Amino acid sequence: MKKGLALWLLAFAGVLFASSATGTIAANPAAPPATAPEGDPENHEAMLAVCTSCHGAAMFSAEPRGWARWTDVFARMTRHGMEANQDQIDRVVTYFLENLTVVNVNNSSADELSVALGVDEPVSAAIVVRRKHRKFTDLAELAAFPGVDAALVARRAARIRF
Ligand code: HEC
Incomplete structure (x- = not known):
């Protein structure tokens, strides 16, 4: 089953590759370079090594999800x-939290926020204390919070909810 799937995907990738080689690049010379992944490049490498042996990264890289949904996916892929x-698991978890996970500053766990927002644990703990008294309303408020890197949260803004 696994071998069959891999062969089928290989054939499919061949078709996609052949069709994309017929002029997409010439047709769109001004396409911007792909944005570099957030975080340690070795985390990205680990994700590719772990997640792309059966199917391509396109299977999951275009659709950020909440963390509970990713852990369901990881469990299902493990069954597959x-x-x-352990090192790869740690790196893949970090990669997904930094690049593909939607967090809610007013609800997500301190652990999730720490990685997704790129803050130290005392800062994510302080965010949790603060939101109990008064919820965060927007990115500007988060960016101004002590210990938060404004440029980093601006880059990840599409995955940060309030
Ligand atoms: C051992 C083979 C294998 C590996 C490795 C693998 N997958 Fe999959 N994946 C599958 C198969 C088979 C399916 C189709 C069946 C299904 O959806 O469970 C699939 C489907 C998916 C889907 C589409 C279904 C959905 O829930 O939206 C996503 C997303 C996905 N994989 C993500 C991942 C991620 C992320 C990794 C790495 C952490 C990964 N896969 C590694 C075999 C694998």
Whole structure:
């Protein structure tokens, strides 16, 4: 089953590659370069190594999801036979939290916020204390919070909810 799937995907990728090679680049010379992934490039490498042996990254890279949904996906992929050592798991988790996870500043756990917002644990703990008294309303308010990197949260703004 696994081998069959891999072969089928390989054939499919061949078709996609052939069709994309027929002039997409010439037709759109001004396309901006792809945005670099957030975080340690080795996390991105680990994600590619762990997640793209059965299907391409296009299967999941275009659609950010909440963390509970990603953990369901990881569990299902493990049942499909996905393999990873502890270092790779840590890196994949970090990669998904930094690049593909939607968080809510007023609801998500401190652990999720720490990685997704790129803040130290005392800062994510302070965010949790603060939101109990008064919810955060927008990105500007988050960016002004002590310990938050305004440029970083601006880059990740599309995945940050209030
Ligand atoms: C051992 C093979 C294998 C590996 C490795 C693998 N997948 Fe999958 N994946 C599958 C199969 C088979 C399906 C189709 C069946 C399904 O949806 O469960 C699939 C489907 C999916 C889907 C579409 C279904 C959905 O829930 O939207 C997503 C997303 C996905 N994989 C993400 C991942 C991610 C993220 C990783 C790495 C953490 C990964 N996969 C690694 C085999 C694999």
